[in-house]
Structures are given as structure tokens and as C-alpha cells.
Amino acid sequence: MMNTEKLTTPIGDFEFTLGGYPTQESAQKLFDALDFQRACQAYLDFMPAMSMYSLLEGQEKGWGCKECSDLAVAADLLTATPLVLTGNTESIYFACNVDLKKDGPTVVEIPPQVLGMANDAYFRYVIDFGMAGPDQGQGGKYLLLPPDYKGDVPEGYFVAQSRTYRVWVMARASQKISGMGEQALKWYGDHCAVYPLKDGYRSPNVRNCGSLSADTTHPNDLQYFVNLDKVIQYEPTAAFAPEQLGLLRSLGIEKGKTFDPDERMKQILDTAAKTGLGMARAIAYQSREPEAQVYPDRKWEYIFVGGSHEFLRNGVRNLDARTLFHFAVICVTPAMVNKMVGVGSQYMSAYKDADGNYLDGGKNYQLHLPPNIPVNNFWSVTLYDPGTRSLLQTDQPKPSVNSFDQPKQNPDGSYDLYFGPSAPAGKERNWVQTVPGKGWFAYIRLYGPLQPFFDQTWKPDDIVKV
Incomplete structure (x- = not known):
């Protein structure tokens, strides 16, 4: 009589015979579970690249x-029309796409008095x-070098070498x-340019894009993995860790090979992307990281949990902190994390009111x-859609209140801001519209944060339901 061992787990029952051999049915069920788990992990691990x-x-x-010299400028400020992860409604952005494989070393001429950065195809600084x-x-000329560049480096540039070919440039x-x-538009055209070093100076093609439709959010179905394969095929293998590439290989994504999943794997990948989205939402909106909390007595949370733009501490990566950030945010730079009094920028998010209920x-x-809001430049409070993580779309021109709006102050210099479907009487300048049936979350931005923010002698109240 054949001895059969039965294993009961939350993902099913499995049988093993002759002291350890899985039955054919159990092996298939376990492979399905393994592929699904790996696909969920790949969804989370490669979210920076897919974003x-x-x-x-x-x-x-x-x-x-389309070319590096095509500069998108939010000359009339960013509106809620384009879907852009937690963009702000105060800054005059410019952004462009750089391809170091196509163009080789690329020059970026930066205007004076901006804040900006270059991030690679895995959203690394x-x-x-x-x-x-x-x-x-002061402004200046920067030179971005491809990952495999071995040639001479001319003088007169601030030089940085990317680990990937594709680079996002923003200021x-x-x-x-x-x-x-x-x-x-004229200011950026006069002070900013991006062009291949080999071609010499090229006048920028500046476009006013802040109100133009665009969707920069990643898909959450099988297409997520189709796009991921495109990145792996285009970028150098050395841009990713061997363990990461091994995870993708087990799912059929491998450099130099055609990604052609069968119907079984398509179903697993599609379901894993949808499940991964649910996991990302839990990580972002119900954080279990103690370090996410800015203040012990308030609901405000950090977007860079742990105080590292690489999500590292003592050589250990905080995976949930990385997912939380890349699910909702773009722009990776130490300037958003480090204590840079009066220079950098700091952010706080709130998903819940003072009673702990979702907004x-x-x-x-x-x-x-x-x-005495502690800023050297300006402050803002902006509302976002938890589904798209982009600006909340309402009847208002913008879902925010900021110091440029000159909202009404209280006699002591404080501000009271209001959020809801309709403005309280007489409070229109201090009000941001919300949409019944839809949640929202808020960011406080401090540009040029001052010492009272860092030592927490100044801190905002919780958002209170009235």
C-alpha cells in the first residue's frame, strides 16, 4: 500500500507519495502557486521601472x-487633466525624455534657481x-553619460553616468x-536646452503641456509585464540585480528572448498584476511601517519612509517603503529626504482624518x-485621487491651496483650510472641492523648509471632519 502524505495550506491541499514525491496534480497546483507568488513579487519589485x-x-x-530636445513645460501650471503621480500645482515644471543609447552622451543646460534631477529607467537617482x-x-551645463561609455569626458560640465540608457530629466x-x-515658455527656451553632445547645441522645442491630456500611470494587468519585457530588452543587463533578472526569467522574461507566455501564464500574470495593485494600495494607504508616522500624535505620514532616497538602512532595503513611494510619487532625490534647511523640499501625506477614517x-x-509656516519659498496643500494618485479632478481649476493664492489668514497668522463638496460661506479662498463617492488624500509641501519643521516645533493639525 502506497504511503501518501497530505499537506493542508491556505493555498490548497497537496499530496506526496513514497516519502516525498508530489503527485502530478499537486505539482501543477504548486507550480501555479509559485508562478503567481513570483509574479506578484515581480509586480512590486519592478514598480519603479514600470512607473x-x-x-x-x-x-x-x-x-x-519624442527627442531629448522636446521640452514639456507646465507654463500655466499643472492641471488635473494629465494623470501625473502627485504632481504639484505651484511649480513651473519642465521635463524631457533622454535616450543615451540613441543619442550618446547628452548635455542638459539647466536654468538658474531651479530644483530638479535626473532619474534612470529604474527610477534611481x-x-x-x-x-x-x-x-x-547658478545654472550650468550637465553631461549625462551612457552606462557603457568608455570615451573621453570633456571639461566644463557637471558629469553623471547613468546605469540605464533611458533617463528622465525634470526641473x-x-x-x-x-x-x-x-x-x-520664453524663459525656459532662453535658459534651458537638452541635446546630444556629438551634435552640439540644439535649440529646444518648448511646448506648453500642463493642461494637455497624458496618462503617465502604469497599467495593472498583463500589459504591465509586456511593458516590463520591453525595458529588460532595451536596457543593459547590469542595470538590474541577478536575483531580479532570475525572478523575471522564471516568468518568461529574459534578455534576448521573445516574451511569449501561454494562456496559463497570461492568466497568472494578469491576476498577479491586479493582486499586486491591491497589495500596493494596502502598503500605501494602511502602512504598517512605524517610521511612516511623522508625529506620534497625528496622522501625517512620510512619503520617503526611513529617511533614505534608496530606501536603505544598514545595507537593508525596506521593500514596503519603496513600494509606498513608487506607487504614488515620482522624483527621486536626496533633496526630498535630507535635512537641507531653506533649500530642499519636504512632503507629508494624510489619508485619514483625526478619527482614523479615510478622507x-x-x-x-x-x-x-x-x-509661521516654516518655509523659505512657499507652501501648499494639494488633494489627490487614491485611484490614479494624480490631482483630484473637480470643477475647480486646481485642487489645492498654496501661499501664492494668498488665502485668508486668521488674526494670529494661522490658516484654516476647508475640504468638501461645497465651500463654507465666506471661505471660498481657503476651500478645495472634493467629489462625493470618491476618496481623496492630501499632501503638505514645504519648499525651502526651515528648522521648525525639522525639530517639529511647528506641526500641522490633523484633518478634522466637521
């Missing part, structure tokens, strides 16, 4: 960023531009520096900001 792929693709399709970069706000200027509208677009809320 960057979708950002570059969205900019190309929606904003015409390459270099800062502007006030947090080596030009220290943002204050309205006070660049102006707005046609003035901003609901059908209800009314109030946020009190104590006097």
Missing part, C-alpha cells in the same frame, strides 16, 4: 517628448540640478523666477495650519 516606463511613454504620446545640485542654483522653477504662460469626498473637513 518610469509609463512616465516616459505618457510624455511621448501626450506631450510630444542620477544627479541633482539647481539649488540642491552642484551648480548651487521646476518658482513662478517668481520663470514667470508664467508665454513668459515661462471621504462626500464629507466636510477642516485643516488648521499654525502660524
